[in-house]
Amino acid sequence: MLDANAFDLRQYLSRNPQSVAVWVALVALILFGLLRYDNFGSAYNITSLLNYNSMFIIISVGMCFVIMTGGIDLSVGSVAAFTSVIAAYLSPYGIEVALPGAILAGIGFGAINAFSIIVLRIPPFIATLATMLGAKGGALVISGAQTISVDWGSNFTKMGMEKAFNILPWSIVLVGFVVIMLWFVLEKTTLGRTVLAIGGGPDASVLMGLKVNRATAFVYLLSGACAGLAGAILASGFGAGQPLEGIGWELSAIASVVVGGTLLTGGLGSVTATVAGALLLGLVFNILNFENGRGTISFSAYWQMVIRGVFLFAVILFQARVTAGRSARIKATS
Amino acid sequence: MAELLQMRDIDKAFAGVSALSGVSLEITPGEVHALIGQNGAGKSTLIKILTGVYRRDGGTVVFNGTESNISSPREAQDAGIATIYQELNLVPLRSVTENVMMGYEPKRLGVFVNWKEAHKRSREILARFGIDIDVRAPLGSYSTAIQQLVAIARAVSLNARLVIMDEPTSSLDASEVEVLFGVVKGLREAGVSVLYVSHFLDELFEICDRVTTMRDGRTVDCRQIAETSKLELIASMLGRDAADIAQAGMTEFGRDEISEAKGEILLQADGVSTGPRLNGFDMTLRRGEIVGLGGLLGAGRTEAARAIFGVDALTEGQITVKGSDTKLKTPAAAIAAGFGFLTEDRKAEGIIPDMSVRENLTLALLPRLRKGGQIDRAKEREIVEHYIKALGIKTANMEQPIRELSGGNQQKVLLARWLAIEPDVLILDEPTRGVDVGAKREIQAIIRDSVANGVGVVLISSEFEEIVEGADRIIVLNEGRIVTELTNPGITEEALVRALAHTEGQAA
Numbered sequence: 061m062l063d064a065n066a067f068d069l070r071q072y073l074s075r076n077p078q079s080v081a082v083w084v085a086l087v088a089l090i091l092f093g094l095l096r097y098d099n100f101g102s103a104y105n106i107t108s109l110l111n112y113n114s115m116f117i118i119i120s121v122g123m124c125f126v127i128m129t130g131g132i133d134l135s136v137g138s139v140a141a142f143t144s145v146i147a148a149y150l151s152p153y154g155i156e157v158a159l160p161g162a163i164l165a166g167i168g169f170g171a172i173n174a175f176s177i178i179v180l181r182i183p184p185f186i187a188t189l190a191t192m193l194g195a196k197g198g199a200l201v202i203s204g205a206q207t208i209s210v211d212w213g214s215n216f217t218k219m220g221m222e223k224a225f226n227i228l229p230w231s232i233v234l235v236g237f238v239v240i241m242l243w244f245v246l247e248k249t250t251l252g253r254t255v256l257a258i259g260g261g262p263d264a265s266v267l268m269g270l271k272v273n274r275a276t277a278f279v280y281l282l283s284g285a286c287a288g289l290a291g292a293i294l295a296s297g298f299g300a301g302q303p304l305e306g307i308g309w310e311l312s313a314i315a316s317v318v319v320g321g322t323l324l325t326g327g328l329g330s331v332t333a334t335v336a337g338a339l340l341l342g343l344v345f346n347i348l349n350f351e352n353g354r355g356t357i358s359f360s361a362y363w364q365m366v367i368r369g370v371f372l373f374a375v376i377l378f379q380a381r382v383t384a385g386r387s388a389r390i391k392a393t394s
Numbered sequence: 395m396a397e398l399l400q401m402r403d404i405d406k407a408f409a410g411v412s413a414l415s416g417v418s419l420e421i422t423p424g425e426v427h428a429l430i431g432q433n434g435a436g437k438s439t440l441i442k443i444l445t446g447v448y449r450r451d452g453g454t455v456v457f458n459g460t461e462s463n464i465s466s467p468r469e470a471q472d473a474g475i476a477t478i479y480q481e482l483n484l485v486p487l488r489s490v491t492e493n494v495m496m497g498y499e500p501k502r503l504g505v506f507v508n509w510k511e512a513h514k515r516s517r518e519i520l521a522r523f524g525i526d527i528d529v530r531a532p533l534g535s536y537s538t539a540i541q542q543l544v545a546i547a548r549a550v551s552l553n554a555r556l557v558i559m560d561e562p563t564s565s566l567d568a569s570e571v572e573v574l575f576g577v578v579k580g581l582r583e584a585g586v587s588v589l590y591v592s593h594f595l596d597e598l599f600e601i602c603d604r605v606t607t608m609r610d611g612r613t614v615d616c617r618q619i620a621e622t623s624k625l626e627l628i629a630s631m632l633g634r635d636a637a638d639i640a641q642a643g644m645t646e647f648g649r650d651e652i653s654e655a656k657g658e659i660l661l662q663a664d665g666v667s668t669g670p671r672l673n674g675f676d677m678t679l680r681r682g683e684i685v686g687l688g689g690l691l692g693a694g695r696t697e698a699a700r701a702i703f704g705v706d707a708l709t710e711g712q713i714t715v716k717g718s719d720t721k722l723k724t725p726a727a728a729i730a731a732g733f734g735f736l737t738e739d740r741k742a743e744g745i746i747p748d749m750s751v752r753e754n755l756t757l758a759l760l761p762r763l764r765k766g767g768q769i770d771r772a773k774e775r776e777i778v779e780h781y782i783k784a785l786g787i788k789t790a791n792m793e794q795p796i797r798e799l800s801g802g803n804q805q806k807v808l809l810a811r812w813l814a815i816e817p818d819v820l821i822l823d824e825p826t827r828g829v830d831v832g833a834k835r836e837i838q839a840i841i842r843d844s845v846a847n848g849v850g851v852v853l854i855s856s857e858f859e860e861i862v863e864g865a866d867r868i869i870v871l872n873e874g875r876i877v878t879e880l881t882n883p884g885i886t887e888e889a890l891v892r893a894l895a896h897t898e899g900q901a902a
Contacts, residue, residue, distance in 0.1 A: 248768050250760040257757055260746035267705065267735060267743055268758045268811075269726035328748045 078321030079333035081379035086340050089347065097350040105346070107229060111220070111297065113342035114235040115140070115290040117335055119309060120316035121242055122286030124334040125279040127317050128246075130259040130326030131177065131184035133280065136287040137309030138195035139169045141302060143291025145199050148208040148301030151216040158216045159292050166288020167281050169195055174280040178273050192310070199303035208301035220297030231293045238289065242282075243331040251275060259326020316341055319375055340375070344368045396459070398423045398587050399444075399556060404453035406439055413439045414611045417453070421556065426578060426588045428598045428619070431608035432631055432856065437591055440608070441558055444589075445470040445477050458555060476549030477558040484545055486534030491516040493533045494548045519551045520544070523577050539570030543577055550586060557581060558589045563597060564692065575601050593691050595624050609633055625895045632858065632891060657681025658716065660819050660850040663702065665711035672697035673874040674711070677852075679819065684841075684851040686865030688890055694874035695854045696738055699821045702852065703735040704728040716818070729758055734812030738823040738854070740801070744808050747797035751789050752778045754796045755807050759814045781810035785840060802833025809840060820844065821852045826860065838864070858887045870894065 093100040119136050126133045143162040150158035169191055176187035210216055219230045246252035254275040257265045265272050290309075295301045320337035322329035348364045351357060359367065399421040406414040414436050421427045431437050442448045444455070446464040455462050457473060464470045467477070484493045491509075494516040500508045516529045525543055533541055542562060549557055559578075563571050578601050581588055590602055598605055599619060606616045607630045615630055629635060661679040666672065672694045679685050687695040700706045702713060704722035715722065715731050722728040725735070737743040746754055755778050756763060763770050778792050785806045789799055796804055805825065812820055822841065826834040838860070845851055855861045861868060868880040870893045878893050 248771075250764050250767070250769055253753060253757070253760060253769065256749065256753075257746050260748050261742070261744075263743045264737075264746060265757075267703075267725050267737060269724070269729035270757065270760070271726065323748075327746065 077382050078323070078328070078379055079330050079336075080321075080382050081375050082320050082333050082336045082340060085375045085378070086336050086343070089340065089343050093343070093347050093350065097347075097354070100347075100350060107223075107232070109342060109346050110232045111229045113338060114229075114231045115293050115297075116309070116312055116316065116342065117338040118235045118238060118286045118293075119290045120313040120320075120334050120338040121239055121331055122283035123310070123313040124317045124320070124322055124329055124331060125242070125246070125255060126184070126283045127314070127322055127324060128255050128259045128326055128329040129276055129279050130262065131276070131279065132188060132314070132324075133173065133283040134185065134188040134310045135169055135173060135191035135195055136283060136290075136313055137306035138192045138199065139166050139284060139287035139306075140291040140294060140309060141304065141306035142169070142195045142199040142202075143288040144295040144305065145203045145208050145291075145301035145303050147216070147292040147295040148210045149202075151210040151214050151295070154214050155216045155219055155296075158214075158295075159219070159289075162292035162295070163285050163288040166284040166286070166291065168284070169287070170281040170284020173284065174277040177280065178276055196306075203301060203303040205303060207303070210295055210299050210301070212299065217296055217299060220293055220295075231297065234289070235293070238286075239331065239335060246329075246331050251278060255279060256327060256329070259323070260328070312341060313338075315372060319372060319379075321379060341368065341372070344371050396423070397421065397456070398425075398458060400454075400456040401440075401444065402454050402456075404440065404443060404455075405451045406443060406448060407451055412611055414443070414450075417608070417611070417613045419606055419613060420616070421587050421589060423555075423587055424582050424585045425604065426582055426590055426602045428602040428605040429589060429591045429608065430593070430595070430598070430605060430627065430631060435608040435631075436611040437608055438560075439611075441477070441560065441589075441591070445475060445558065471552065471554075474553055474555035475558065476546075476552065476554035476556070477560070478542060478545050478549065478562060479560055484533055484541060484548075486541070487532055490520075490527060490529040490531060490533050490536070490544060493544055494519055494529070494551065496548075498552070519547050522550075523547050523580060524573075537570065539566050539573060542566070542574065546577055546581075550581065550584075554586060556587045556589060558591070560591045561593070562590075563592065563594060571597075595627055598627075599624075607631055628891060628895045634888070634891060657848060660716055661702065662714040663698075663711065664714070666698075666701050666708055666713060667710040668697055668701045668706040668708055671874045672701060672706075675701065675871075675874075675876060677869055679850040679852060681818070681848045681850055682845055683866045684845055684853050684864050686861040686868040687852065687854045687871060688861060688868045688880075688893065689871035690894060691856070692873075693871040695871055696823055697874065698871070699735065699823050699852060699854060702728075702819075703733055703821055705735075729815060730761075732815070732818035733821065734758070734815060734817040734819070735821045736805075736808055736812060736823060736825055738827070740804060740808065740827075745796050745804055748795055750793045751782070751787070751796050751799070751807055752792040755781060755792075755810050755814065758811050762815070777814055781814060785810050785813075786836060800829075800833075802829035802837070805829050805837060806833070806840075809837060813840075813844060817849060819850050819852070821854075823854045824856065825853070826855070826857065858890060862887050862890055868893075 099105055119140065123133055123136060143165045146165045147158045147162040150161040173188050173191050176182045177184050219234070222230060224230050224233045246255065254265070254270045257270055258272055258275055294305060316337035317334050318324060319340060320330060320333035322334060345364060345368065348359055348367060352359055397420050399419065401417065401419040404414055404417040417436065417440055419440065429437055439448065443450045446466045446469050449465065457475070462473060464473060491513050495512050500511040500515065502508045513529050520527065520529070523543055523546070525540065525547070527536060527540065533544060546557060562574060566574060578588055592598065602619050604616060605619050605622070605627065607614050607627065609631060657680050659678060659680050663675055663677045666675040675698050677685060687698055689695050697706065701708060704724050704727055713722065720731065722731060746757070752774065756774050759777070760769070763774055775792070781787070782789065782792060787806045787810065788803050796807060799807070809825070825841065826837050829837065841851060841864070853861060853864055862885055865885060866882050868885055868890060869876055870878045870880065880889055880893060
């Protein structure tokens with residue numbers, strides 16, 4: 061069933077002014093890359109870019125749901141590290157076991173978060189901070205602080221290293237599928253609208269009889285599951301469970317969500333703009349690598365981070381300008 | 395006697411709408427001066443002008459003999475005007491001493507705080523008010539009353555000449571109120587003036603000297619408290635004639651078109667309590683009738699509504715819905731049973747500001763719009779279109795964010811939200827507050843029509859005309875208890891005002 065007005069770009073932009081900035085920046089950066097570097101548009105660059113960033117995309121989308129309820133999930137990076145070790149241990153049994161195993165482990169951490177936040181009424185920031193430390197420690201304990209090699213004989217490594225139908229890596233196909241499903245949940249279902257309503261007005265949501273606790277539990281379980289999937293992709297793509305990875309991933313995810321125009325206070329957000337935000341952050345690194353490749357200037361990895369920070373700041377500033385300009389117009393007309 | 399404060403002909407408008415016009419207020423040294431008026435009468439605006447939060451558009455303020463132009467709360471404090479807010483602006487996690495002395499700590503070598511001296515001084519300051527507590531303990535470990543007294547002590551230690559108290563007793567129990575009154579009397583003896591804002595009229599007779607009444611942005615009169623009565627004060631707040639009110643009990647002005655033949659009982663509450671704010675509440679609501687809840691601010695009307703809707707848990711009593719014993723423990727259960735609740739606080743408990751008109755209108759309806767987990771978009775649009783047309787909601791289109799609509803149109807969307815679930819019981823808490831006159835009439839018409847269609851309505855309204863003309867019966871509450879019930883015929887504004895005045899008299 062198609063909507064009468066399936067997609068109206070102007071309406072989308074006027075309702076989501078905070079998402080305009082990320083799309084403009086993304087398109088500008090892609091054009092810049094295409095014009096300046098020869099191999100930027102090559103299939104190899106595109107697939108490796110997407111492949112590496114698929115983990116960040118999926119974590120960011122999970123984070124987006126949490127933030128739309130007005131919460132936060134700081135545990136995603138550690139949980140991904142933990143689940144990458146789980147996936148590596150389970151890899152001899154094949155992807156049929158390792159992938160669900162990693163996702164289930166992620167959901168386990170999500171359940172701890174949901175329980176602390178909903179039943180024990182601990183603020184999300186603190187509750188997920190505790191889980192972050194616990195998962196990080198747990199990953200080191202079960203791995204003995206060593207990277208755990210996956211079973212190269214099993215089909216598990218296919219996910220991160222081989223292409224589906226010789227076109228795109230399996231990890232991208234998988235993440236793409238999950239993202240589309242989650243877009244559907246947010247835009248088309250009562251659950252998605254409840255998530256937005258909770259962030260927009262927690263008291264009002266209870267008084268309207270919305271299932272607030274159920275939707276809150278959902279977003280933390282989802283975020284855990286997304287981190288679990290990212291952990292599996294990490295192990296598969298690098299051939300090993302990485303207990304020391306994942307540091308700072310939660311902040312990158314939050315950055316992607318915010319750049320995509322989702323309000324940190326909740327109530328307003330977009331899956332597609334979050335994906336764009338994650339891609340934008342990945343693309344900045346990609347372009348800096350190309351720039352280094354040209355040999356005229358060379359940026360160290362540290363400088364790359366500085367430049368990424370400055371770029372992020374510029375996009376957010378632009379976003380604030382667009383949004384403020386729009387509300388000024390509304391005030392003037394009303 | 396020379397006045398401490400003279401405010402004359404104060405005008406203030408917000409965005410062209412007059413909030414205060416020609417307001418005058420005079421306070422003598424050592425006087426406890428009460429300021430009363432209904433919600434929206436302009437009390438807060440006047441105080442905010444006095445304390446420099448707002449700037450006046452016109453008029454003069456003379457404080458302590460000099461014409462003053464206070465433009466910030468800090469300047470007010472320096473000039474000797476201290477405000478004790480309902481929400482205390484102290485730091486509960488720090489010690490009592492730190493709260494009393496903050497910004498004025500005794501120093502050693504001009505840098506290090508001399509704590510020994512600080513504790514000693516704060517003990518002395520508090521002792522003057524008869525408070526003997528451990529000044530090293532965090533302020534938050536003491537009761538609200540003590541915290542309030544600490545705030546007052548701090549204000550007075552900073553040489554306040556005028557202390558403004560905004561509803562100081564609203565969160566205190568009886569014995570704490572006594573302590574507070576003792577302090578207020580102490581202030582008076584020390585020559586400090588107090589501007590006392592309260593909606594508990596009985597208190598005024600206990601501690602105030604004079605009372606100024608505000609109504610519709612004007613000061614209507616100023617009386618010696620000893621020469622007036624509660625009835626007169628209420629009459630003056632509402633703008634009615636006291637003599638009329640006193641006689642009105644005998645006359646019967648009721649509506650002629652009384653809806654007889656009432657339908658089935660939709661809702662019955664027996665001895666419902668939810669805490670100190672609602673105690674032993676009874677009511678019966680039938681199909682096609684409007685039951686009004688009368689009372690002043692804080693009487694327990696909203697609490698009654700929340701109890702019926704399953705928001706607050708019952709500590710006593712029971713609510714029977716359509717004769718069955720099912721308990722409504724959550725709003726979701728109440729909605730499933732056909733209840734709708736239009737809340738008083740539209741911004742915090744009603745609209746979801748960033749969502750569209752469409753999304754806001756169908757939130758309560760979502761469970762019924764589900765088709766295999768998905769929202770049935772076609773049906774949703776159809777319902778929204780119907781209500782936008784039926785209620786005359788002025789919006790560019792259904793996708794416009796609700797925050798961009800006017801108050802009246804937001805309220806219509808919220809009303810439509812509940813009408814869309816085809817309710818049996820509608821609880822309306824201040825349905826026309828903050829909307830313009832045109833929208834008000836339209837909303838009232840919508841309520842009337844749905845009652846004609848068999849909905850039972852519980853109506854809470856501070857506007858006397860609305861509740862008197864609308865309700866078939868009015869249950870009058872005071873301090874969480876039912877004091878009387880007015881039945882049509884026999885509901886008149888005067889009868890209602892008399893009932894309120896009477897309850898005020900009994901409450902003491």
